[in-house]
Amino acid sequence: SAVISQKPSRDICQRGTSLTIQCQVDSQVTMMFWYRQQPGQSLTLIATANQGSEATYESGFVIDKFPISRPNLTFSTLTVSNMSPEDSSIYLCSVRGGFNEQYFGPGTRLTVT
Amino acid sequence: DQQVKQNSPSLSVQEGRISILNCDYTNSMFDYFLWYKKYPAEGPTFLISISSIKDKNEDGRFTVFLNKSAKHLSLHIVPSQPGDSAVYFCAASSSGGGADGLTFGKGTHLIIQP
Numbered sequence: 001s002a003v004i005s006q007k008p009s010r011d012i013c014q015r016g017t018s019l020t021i022q023c024q025v026d027s028q029v030t031m032m033f034w035y036r037q038q039p040g041q042s043l044t045l046i047a048t049a050n051q052g053s054e055a056t057y058e059s060g061f062v063i064d065k066f067p068i069s070r071p072n073l074t075f076s077t078l079t080v081s082n083m084s085p086e087d088s089s090i091y092l093c094s095v096r097g098g099f100n101e102q103y104f105g106p107g108t109r110l111t112v113t
Numbered sequence: 114d115q116q117v118k119q120n121s122p123s124l125s126v127q128e129g130r131i132s133i134l135n136c137d138y139t140n141s142m143f144d145y146f147l148w149y150k151k152y153p154a155e156g157p158t159f160l161i162s163i164s165s166i167k168d169k170n171e172d173g174r175f176t177v178f179l180n181k182s183a184k185h186l187s188l189h190i191v192p193s194q195p196g197d198s199a200v201y202f203c204a205a206s207s208s209g210g211g212a213d214g215l216t217f218g219k220g221t222h223l224i225i226q227p
Contacts, residue, residue, distance in 0.1 A: 045216075102147075104156035107154075109154075
């Protein structure tokens with residue numbers, strides 16, 4: 001399985017600001033995914049990020065709010081823009097494994113005040 | 114509209130006994146199902162999966178059963194151990210789990226009592 005790291009592990013931000021979350025994988029992967037887990041809720045897919053192409057966003061998520069970069073096969077960033085308290089969540093990246101399972105990073109806990 | 118439902122927010126089981134976690138889904142297009150385990154302050158850890166062409170998959174103490182007609186799956190842990198105490202998420206995919214992301218349930222908090 002892939003080893004995935006995320007930075008930062010947690011942050012407290014003021015409303016109206018932006019935060020960029022980094023995701024690093026120890027092997028080259030084609031597809032990376034970004035999820036959000038709001039308090040007491042399930043994990044929700046934000047977008048799928050393929051290297052060399054634009055990210056594909058799920059219903060309810062837009063590029064202006066959650067811009068994603070995928071500069072190479074081991075790295076991706078998710079930016080949470082113009083934050084509000086409703087953006088307080090755990091943000092996780094994941095990659096696909098060899099048998100269609102997905103492996104997750106440790107998550108970034110974001111609190112917006 | 115929740116497409117994957119875990120109706121038990123928590124479950125308490127005695128050490129050594131069987132833990133049974135349940136999951137229901139509504140989307141008939143789902144063809145691949147997974148269970149994840151999550152400890153606080155960590156990301157979800159993949160446990161076991163099952164394709165819709167099977168009705169059972171076993172890996173050590175973990176067995177997943179799939180009932181397609183009832184749109185129901187369950188995870189059995191036998192015997193339950195203290196380290197199994199965690200939140201368990203059921204997840205589903207409609208593309209074999211490959212090209213698409215996963216749809217998750219809200220999770221069941223399993224507590225193993227000594």
